[in-house]
Amino acid sequence: MEMLVFGHGYSAGHLTPLLTAAGWRVTGTTREDTARVAATGATPLLWPGQEDEVRAALARAEAVLVSAAPTEAGDPVLAAFAEDLPQAKLRWLGYLSTTGVYGDRQGGWVDEESELDGSGPRGQARVRAEAAWQALAKAHGLPLHIFRLAGIYGPGRGPFAKLRAGTARRIVKPGQVFSRIHVEDIAQVLKASIDQPQPLGIYNLCDDDPAPPQDVLEHAAHLLGLPVPPAVPFEDAAPKMSPMARSFYADSKRVRNDRIKTELGVSLLYPDYRTGLAGVLAAEGDGAAWTPAAAHDGTDA
Structure with missing residues (x-):
């Protein structure tokens, strides 16, 4: 094959x-x-x-x-x-x-x-x-x-490196929500x-939990035990953002994923950003021992 x-x-x-x-x-x-x-x-x-x-x-x-x-x-x-x-x-x-x-x-x-x-x-x-x-x-x-x-x-594509470097920005655009x-x-x-x-x-x-980007960054900071970056209004951040970054903030929507479950029988390993970020941290060698199954027992909700 x-x-x-x-x-x-x-x-x-x-x-x-x-x-x-x-x-x-x-x-x-x-x-x-x-x-x-x-x-x-x-x-x-x-x-x-x-x-x-x-x-x-x-x-x-x-x-x-x-x-x-x-x-x-x-x-x-x-x-x-x-x-x-x-x-x-x-x-x-x-x-x-x-x-x-x-x-x-x-x-x-x-x-x-x-x-x-x-x-x-x-x-x-x-x-x-x-x-x-x-x-x-x-x-x-x-x-x-x-x-x-x-x-x-995922591993290598999460917010942790920028949080540690102090360069992460918690950009807030009221009503903005993404799926991941x-x-x-x-x-x-x-x-x-x-x-x-x-x-x-x-x-x-996509996962089951569309969420504002600032909530995801805040949770990532908590996982690292670092201060949550201060909120930056989108209109203040936009002039310094790349065209591609600005384009992500142009759309706000919640995406349904029922079909991958009903037609393909998929059970998500990471149904929300909380389980996903914990998994990324573990995969990058910075988290405690962690498995997808453990994340479903409510301890990371």
């Missing part, structure tokens, strides 16, 4: 060990960091650069995961391999999108049936990319699955879908 990953990054790096343990061979493309890809257990290929080798891997693959973001010019995988994908003998094709396709709902709830109204250039690019993948899949009978990811965090997903839960959802494909399925990947 072989999988090809276009854009083998953080999420694919956590999926790969699950697949290799189950007997899969994983090949992942990267622009330059072949050592990082190899360290996860995948075979790295440079793309752009090794197009012939990528096409050969695609021809062998039973599964393909697309984790490369669209640009203003469109989806880079479709631009390079749209003619090759229909020739592959795939039983699973996954596209990693984002909950940004729903746009701003002023704190309201969305699910997979909600209208797509992506905010700004990045959100609109994702809406167009999803539509392009769906069109290709329907035209050629490809087993496409779309995964709309909320804010991703721990990277290990992304990996287990993808693995569950690969094991039981449901072509043309669309899944939101």
